[in-house]
Amino acid sequence: xxxxxxxxxxxxxxxxxxxxxxxxxxxxxxxxxxxxxxxxxxxxxxxxxxxxxxxxxxxxxxxxxxxxxxxxxxxxxxxxxxxxxxxxxxxxxxxxxxxxxxxxxxxxxxxxxxxxxxxxxxxxxxxxxxxxxxxxxxxxxxxxxxxxxxxxxxxxxxxxxxxxxxxxxxxxxxxxxxxxxxxxxxxxxxxxxxxxxxxxxxxxxxxxxxxxxxxxxx
Ligand SMILES: [Zn+2]
Numbered sequence: 001x002x003x004x005x006x007x008x009x010x011x012x013x014x015x016x017x018x019x020x021x022x023x024x025x026x027x028x029x030x031x032x033x034x035x036x037x038x039x040x041x042x043x044x045x046x047x048x049x050x051x052x053x054x055x056x057x058x059x060x061x062x063x064x065x066x067x068x069x070x071x072x073x074x075x076x077x078x079x080x081x082x083x084x085x086x087x088x089x090x091x092x093x094x095x096x097x098x099x100x101x102x103x104x105x106x107x108x109x110x111x112x113x114x115x116x117x118x119x120x121x122x123x124x125x126x127x128x129x130x131x132x133x134x135x136x137x138x139x140x141x142x143x144x145x146x147x148x149x150x151x152x153x154x155x156x157x158x159x160x161x162x163x164x165x166x167x168x169x170x171x172x173x174x175x176x177x178x179x180x181x182x183x184x185x186x187x188x189x190x191x192x193x194x195x196x197x198x199x200x201x202x203x204x205x206x207x208x209x210x211x212x213x214x215x216x217x218x
Contacts (some may be wrong), residue, residue: 020083022036023036023068023071023072023075023084024036024037024039024068030083030087031072031075031081031083031084031087032072032084032087036068037087037090037091039068040062040063040067040068040069040091041091041094041095044062044063044064044067045064047061047063047064047217049061049189049192049212049214049217050189050192050217051191051192052192052196053196056196056199056212057184057199057210057211057212058211058212059211059212059213059214060095060096060097060211060212060213060214061095061189061213061214061215061216061217062091062092062095062214062215062216063215063216063217064216064217065188065216065217065218067216069091069215069216070216072084072087072088072215073088073187073188073215073216076088076122077118077122077187078118080118080119080120082120082125085122085125085126085129086129088126088129088215089126089127089129089130089132089133090133091215092126092130092185092213092215093130093133093134095213096183096211096213099181099183099211100137101137101179101180101181102137102139102177102179102180102181103134103137103138103139103180103181103182103183104138104139104140104141104143104180104181104182104183105127105130105131105138105139105140105141105182105183105185105213106127106140106141106142106143106144106182106183106184106185106198106202107121107123107124107126107127107140107142107185107186108123108144108168108184108185108186108194108195108198109142109144109145109146109168110122110123110124110146111146112146122187123185123186123187124140124142126185126187126215127140127185128140130185141171141174142171142174143170143171143174143176143182143202143205144168144169144170144171144198144201144202145168145169145170145171146167146168146169147166147167147168147169149166160191160193161191161193164191164193164194164196164197165193165197165200166197167194167197168197168198168201169201170201170202170204170205176202176205176206176207178206178207178208178209179208179209180207180209181209181210181211182202182207182209182210182211183210183211183212183213184198184199184202184210184211184212184213185212185213185214186198186213186214186215187214187215187216188214188215188216188217188218189214189216189217189218190218195212195214199212
């Protein structure tokens with residue numbers, strides 16, 4: 001058996017001792033103990049997303065990235081600690097209010113290269129766990145896909161916004177229902193360009209009820 005550890009990967013030393021030790025307090029048993037999970041919910045402050053502009057949907061954010069949630073996301077994504085998918089989905093469940101009727105969670109599509117590097121699709125996995133916690137009226141659908149025809153147009157701010165606007169396309173295999181609530185889900189809000197672009201695409205496709213869910217705000 002061999003392990004391939006890329007030199008870009010920051011290993012959490014706790015992983016070498018006990019893969020399932022709590023990222024908050026070090027207790028052995030799970031990647032996030034119930035106590036630390038409940039502390040995140042109990043101690044967080046209200047979060048307002050920056051520069052959303054007018055007509056942006058209601059947004060629900062678990063916590064600030066500088067807090068424990070930031071460590072959890074990092075370990076989950078870059079150290080492939082998949083055991084964190086369930087606690088992260090539970091945190092999301094304690095953040096998004098109950099919704100009546102049909103609900104579709106739409107993970108913002110991950111770049112395929114990143115899925116290959118990490119060995120799993122991090123937002124899709126949390127979305128699936130979240131729907132399982134919620135019940136039968138919740139489904140995950142890949143309503144948005146990455147636009148493979150995007151061209152690299154540079155790294156300044158206006159180029160990045162332009163790139164984000166072209167990042168997604170609507171999946172033609174999935175039809176939009178105006179009575180369904182769509183939850184657009186991503187891990188971290190940084191500039192918000194990706195999420196704004198996703199909201200726009202979903203609206204253009206005919207979605208009337210949209211909410212936004214994020215694990216953290218930068
Ligand atoms: Zn703990």
